[in-house]
Amino acid sequence: MADVTVIGAGVAGLWAAYALCEAGLTPRLIDRSGPPGPHGCSWWAGGMLAPWCEGAVAEPVITRHGAQAAAHWAGVTEVTQRGTLVVAMPRDKGELARFARRTTGHRAVADLAALEPDLAGAGQGLFFDAEAHLDPRAALAGLVAALAARGVGIMQADATPETIPGPVIDARGLAAGLPGLRGVRGEMLLLRAPEIRLSRPVRLLHPRHPLYIVPRAEGVFMLGATQIESEDRRGVSARSMLELLSAAYALDPRFAEAEVLETGADLRPAFADNVPRVQVRGRVLQLNGLFRHGYLMAPALALQAVDYLTRGIKGDLVHED
Structure with missing residues (x-):
């Protein structure tokens, strides 16, 4: 039996499922298109882990959390740190x-x-x-493999939070239809x-x-x-x-x-401020708004969502309705 259902198997959803496993929970992962591929924006990313460069146009929270991204990714895929x-x-x-x-x-x-x-x-x-980069498609494959090693596959189905009981992490991107997105x-x-x-x-x-x-x-x-x-x-x-x-x-x-x-x-x-967030709506946590910072911010977003679910800790990326 799954403890939490994650909808969406892009970079945000995969990281959410992986963070749940690391916290000792059993996720169920659902995506209407199945495993990652050309149908999602995660497939077309550059893979730059460049928080200080992004600081030229992004909010300070992006640089602060992004500075840890390379260390998080190194656990699931090859990261090249050549600046x-x-x-x-x-x-x-x-x-x-x-x-x-x-x-x-x-x-x-x-x-x-x-x-x-x-x-x-x-x-x-x-x-x-201090900046780094990775191959996004290899990184997605690394997350899928890490989940498979823990017995978590990707179920291909068209699901919404309303159709699923229990705690849900919704990481469907634009398909979530959130206000202001x-x-x-x-x-x-x-x-x-x-x-x-x-x-x-x-x-x-x-x-x-x-x-x-x-x-x-x-x-x-x-x-x-x-x-x-x-x-x-x-x-x-x-x-x-x-x-x-x-x-x-x-x-x-x-x-x-x-x-x-x-x-x-x-x-x-993206939201109006181009900063991703975890929006808490009862039993549903919406992970969204990654904008151009998907690979840079997905680990931090997932970790804060799991901290909120398991320990009630409200990080700076968590917004309660």
Whole structure:
């Protein structure tokens, strides 16, 4: 018999189920589409664990909790801790200065080639050496495997909290239909460019088309991501693809010859302040609003939900109705 039912097997729901297991409870995990895949926004994430970079635009709570994310993830998947490099073209050096003023945890880098030889001509940069990254799809698989080892599978069914008795953690994202929750469209590309060597995520600052590039294995790079206030679920637009590829070309012209492996688009669930939360509604805990911080904040959100359920501790991400 399950102690708690978790609805939604994206990054938030998987982490909630895993945290319940770690607390000695038995979860039941339900998702209308089954195991993680292209049907959910968790599949299309960049996988950057970059709390100090995110501090340029996010609330301090994101940096505070995000600083622990790499340690949490290391228990279920491989985490690469080589920092984040933030760069700007010489014409955009003002963007770099503004980013530096809004963030902490970095040092200025005048010679990018010392960190990334292939970026020798990319101007100046900031190095956030405590940041990390992971492969999101491998991370989801790691959570699924960790749950399976504890006897927890993913039941494919269309469920809502109203149809399930007992304690429920609802991690369905936009499908939960919460008041004040909106969709923020994000698009990405996966490219193969084996001649380009990058060992860490690189963020290119641009006044109109900022870009991040995250290295994967075997010469594959993830390019992302647009951030559009829209609930349009269609595929990647021609405009967005042009902007992403143009920014990548500006960083390294060899990206023009890269093989396009995948394109993806989905909606990130977000509240007005772009801060995720656990909303307590009687026996139902709503884990939602992860915005662009899914992999960064899912562990903290899950742990606070489980602390509330098991010990009555109300963390700073928990909101009681």
